[in-house]
Amino acid sequence: MTETQPGGTRHADGPFLMDVTALSQLLGALEAAGYQVIGPTVSDDAIILSELGSAAQLPFGWGVELAPGGYRIRQRSDTAAFGHSAGPQSWKQYLHPPREKMWSVDRSGGEFDVVPADEPAPRRAFVGVRPCDLSAIGIQDQVLGRGEHAGSRYAARRAGVFIVAVNCTEPGATCFCTSMGTGPEAGPGYDLALTELVSDTDHKFLVDIGSPAGADMLAQVPVTPAGDGTTGLARSAVAQAADQMGRSMPADALHGLMAGSYDAARWDDVAQRCLTCGNCTMACPTCFCTTVEDVSDLSGEHAERWQLWDSCFSLSFSYLPGGSIRSSDHSRYRQWLTHKLGTWHDQFGSSGCVGCGRCIVWCPVGIDLTEEVAALQAEARQAEAQQAEAQQAEAQQAEAQQAGSRTPGARAGGEQQ
């Protein structure tokens, strides 16, 4: 096994192995190539996303404990850098920022000059993108960056992104990416994908190449071709993770279940608990809804329009002259869940849920969408069973009536029912 030469293009196949030093060099190479390197780091007792000055800022040795309405970081027994699940933030804060200027307009010269906000989009490298979050980026690409949005601010930011994904070997208690088909192995869309292999004596990363840009970047760091043994170890660790999800969802049936559940009693039940705070929509890596804010300066000659994240949980979201369409808590939770799991398919051709579990963790009252879905499914099955029973009873009655037309006694009995 030989080290690759800088600038070489020997990474056509892979996978490769690199150690922690090489990871550090990879981050350095990304920075040298002009990328702002963003990745996970520990801050304020959480693993957040931040610009990384060096690989040393990665959360080596930190994990997380996740529960409905609960998030705690914990010291791991090893030094894994990516041994944690989704944090409070997602990559959408960089690609689809919470607040941004859309355009400004000046009318001082008697004209009406609208100037689109075109702040140069920084080239960013996202390091440590989970498979669920990689899917989430793909979903937001579809909503905000394709078709007529191909020239959008989102698309400009997205075009410059280099993605270092990390396959999951240790799902969290609120994870269900397996159900949603988004993990634990990263799908297409990454430039490089790492699988972390950490033991008492060794700390390495298996590296898969997903793009020519990824190959070029990896050519600048010392890596070795991975042997079959190590590769197999890494692959089976990821495969095993698929069976270790803390939560699950009936993913295939969700679209139809949602479409048939608008009148479910469960919405009233969840509305009793839901605070309609909108935390789930802020934490969700695919929620894209926005509102706008118009401002003007004191001269009245200059005005700006800003875009802000919005939430379907707010009353103003569905406001029309005369009142809000979704005035009840029930209808607003229903809108969120049926959109996320159901009508997203109709509108954008995929599910809006990637199974990251953030909405469960960051719900202040611990509402768990997998539980809500299970309850809706149980309710739908019960309704189906009742319907089948009613149909059967009807059929029996019809049969009895038919029989009754032949035997008067039985007919009288049928009438008593």
Add this chain to the structure above:
Amino acid sequence: MTSGYAVPAGYAVPAGYAVPAGYAVPAGYAVPAGYVVESSRAETRDTVTLVLRPGRQPIAAHRPGQFTMLYAFGIGEVPISISGIAAGPELVQTIRAVGAVTRALCAAEPGQHVGVRGPFGTDWGVGVTAGSAGVEPPGTALSDPAGKDLLIVAGGIGLAPLRPALLTALAARERYGRITVLVGSRSPAEIAFTAELDSWREAGADVRVTVDRAEAGWRGNVGVVTQLIGKVDIDPAATVAFICGPEVMMRLTARALSALGIAETDIRVSLERNMRCGIAECGHCQLGTVLLCRDGPVLDYARARPLLAIREL
């Protein structure tokens, strides 16, 4: 002239929104184009029709039933129906003052600047010919009801988006069968476009008006607009209906027409939801499966009925 937004070939276009491959998104798509108020006409106590002249660059051509996002400087932007057909690049838009932005737009005086984005959404299908398929702007999947009777039913300001469809049909009168216009209004003073009703009659339309509450001097119909349906001769198999007004009025009207035997696919309604962007990216105009700024506002009733049947959807 375009602003550089190009739809790449091969993009999977959502149903009902036929963007031809290579179609370049024109001015006034993501950022407003500057327009100047050419004239302002009061329609009723709270409703004004503006004629807007493009500044440097017009937005793309529009079709009857589409809307724009009108921007009042520094105050905000609202979706407004295009209510007329101009000979040139002017836009005719009718606005009812119901909030800060619409009040500012209604008060706009000739010479004043406003911002315009659009045209957005699906159209009524009236006047869409085979030759116009694939041209700007992206239009509706609804077909032109050539040879059919047109039944236009309006509630209040709902007449505004129907007016360009009516004017288009009247301009090609021989293309259609009977043209009937039923207008419902709360009171005689709140009927929009009153000055034109006779000219529509002269051009070959059967125009009937009813009010919820009569005032002194009113000698016309009193009652909700659905009561007019029984008073006109309708051939259900040959009729295509166009309805716009308050949602409850549209539901009741569509139900009545459906009961007469008009197919739900021949009943077209124009729906309203909160809109912030007009370009299917803000999420506000969701109505179940539909993004109304993209898939609507005009839908046929086969599609709209199940959506309107769910409370608080």
